[in-house]
Amino acid sequence: MLSSHLFDTGGGKVSLTLLEAAIWLIGFQLLGEAVSRWLGLPVPGAVLGMVLLFVVLLVRKGVPQALRENVPPFLSHLSLLFIPAGAAVLHWKDALIKAGWPLLLTLFVAALATWLVSALVLKLMLGRGGTHEH
Amino acid sequence: MNTEDMLAALRHSPLTGLFLTLLAYRLAIAVNRRFHGHPLSNTVLVGALLVVAALLVLDLPWEAYRQGAGMLQMLLGPATVALAVPLYNAFAKLKRAALALCVTLVAGGLTGILAGSVMARAFGLPEVLVLSLLPRSVTTPIAMGIAERIGGIPDLATAFVIVTGVIGAVLVKPLARLVGSQDDRVVGFATGIAAHGIGTARVVLISETAGAFAGLAMGLNGVFTAIVIPLVLGWFKTG
Numbered sequence: 001m002l003s004s005h006l007f008d009t010g011g012g013k014v015s016l017t018l019l020e021a022a023i024w025l026i027g028f029q030l031l032g033e034a035v036s037r038w039l040g041l042p043v044p045g046a047v048l049g050m051v052l053l054f055v056v057l058l059v060r061k062g063v064p065q066a067l068r069e070n071v072p073p074f075l076s077h078l079s080l081l082f083i084p085a086g087a088a089v090l091h092w093k094d095a096l097i098k099a100g101w102p103l104l105l106t107l108f109v110a111a112l113a114t115w116l117v118s119a120l121v122l123k124l125m126l127g128r129g130g131t132h133e134h
Numbered sequence: 135m136n137t138e139d140m141l142a143a144l145r146h147s148p149l150t151g152l153f154l155t156l157l158a159y160r161l162a163i164a165v166n167r168r169f170h171g172h173p174l175s176n177t178v179l180v181g182a183l184l185v186v187a188a189l190l191v192l193d194l195p196w197e198a199y200r201q202g203a204g205m206l207q208m209l210l211g212p213a214t215v216a217l218a219v220p221l222y223n224a225f226a227k228l229k230r231a232a233l234a235l236c237v238t239l240v241a242g243g244l245t246g247i248l249a250g251s252v253m254a255r256a257f258g259l260p261e262v263l264v265l266s267l268l269p270r271s272v273t274t275p276i277a278m279g280i281a282e283r284i285g286g287i288p289d290l291a292t293a294f295v296i297v298t299g300v301i302g303a304v305l306v307k308p309l310a311r312l313v314g315s316q317d318d319r320v321v322g323f324a325t326g327i328a329a330h331g332i333g334t335a336r337v338v339l340i341s342e343t344a345g346a347f348a349g350l351a352m353g354l355n356g357v358f359t360a361i362v363i364p365l366v367l368g369w370f371k372t373g
Binding site: 022025026028029032042043044045046047049050051053054057058063067068071072074075076077078079080081082083084085086087088089090091092095096099102103104105106107108109110111112113114115116117118119120121122123125126 | 151155156158159162176177178179181182185186189196199200203204206207209210211212213214215216217218219220221222223225231233234235237238241242245246249250253254257258259260263267270271273274275276279280289290292293294295296297298299300301302305309310312313315317319320321323324325327328329331332334335336338339342345349351353356357360361
């Protein structure tokens with residue numbers, strides 16, 4: 001009795017959207033993982049899970065409330081999840097330092113070139129259609 | 135009092151790694167705001183540097199940190215799945231630009247693979263490094279898988295993926311100004327191709343459209359790169 005009173009949100013019902021969002025997202029990742037392994041695809045489970053969830057949203061013609069409420073705040077902190085991997089670069093510092101500036105320059109220029117080619121091609125292609133958005 | 139036991143327990147608790155990462159991220163946001171979102175105050179970059187500094191200063195065992203931080207890394211999968219939501223919300227815009235996006239994917243994806251391999255070979259970097267940096271534009275799990283298949287080192291591939299992602303995230307704003315594009319679709323898609331999830335994490339803060347296009351580009355380029363790299367390598371060997 002006491003615990004149900006403690007977690008009462010006033011309307012008599014406990015908010016379930018966070019819990020349901022976790023169930024949706026983890027569920028679709030596992031589903032993607034399973035399908036990817038089953039068919040022997042080179043695509044990781046999470047990416048396939050994203051595609052599958054996208055298809056389900058298209059079929060449903062809408063985003064369930066649990067995802068609508070919780071996905072934007074979750075994704076706005078996506079950077080947090082990459083910090084451990086970033087810190088792990090320290091772990092391979094010897095190999096990286098040994099390759100030195102040619103390696104760093106390669107990574108830098110290649111990233112720059114990839115971004116520029118992509119942006120310019122897309123800008124050109126979209127520009128021809130005459131659509132412009134902010 | 136048993137100070138030594140207490141310190142040992144703290145240093146070996148996985149929660150310490152989790153706590154440090156959350157704290158570093160919070161501080162990185164404060165730094166980023168302080169410098170008005172300056173590219174070099176990117177939260178992944180600053181956060182990772184703070185974690186590294188803390189690990190060195192506190193002399194924390196790497197394994198303990200990895201255990202704690204692993205809880206956060208585990209969330210990368212569900213976060214990738216979550217990108218389906220902005221993708222769905224931007225679907226009308228995506229559909230209109232479908233042909234342009236396909237052409238861009240091929241051009242950008244190939245540039246990513248070729249620019250890295252040509253430059254690294256020109257510099258005479260060891261072959262195992264070249265093979266490990268080929269898939270650096272795509273998200274970590276795909277990159278590790280590709281590197282392993284073609285004879286690179288998955289761990290090094292991960293390091294290159296992260297460095298590339300941070301470079302991309304840092305460059306987004308200056309590059310967008312350089313090409314004079316105000317179009318969030320262009321900025322998002324180019325960032326997703328060049329700088330996978332770390333770039334995507336940066337542009338979701340620009341707008342939902344930018345985030346959706348980046349997430350789509352990241353997924354498409356992951357699949358594209360996984361299929362094309364083995365083909366390109368075969369072509370190099372016979373050519």
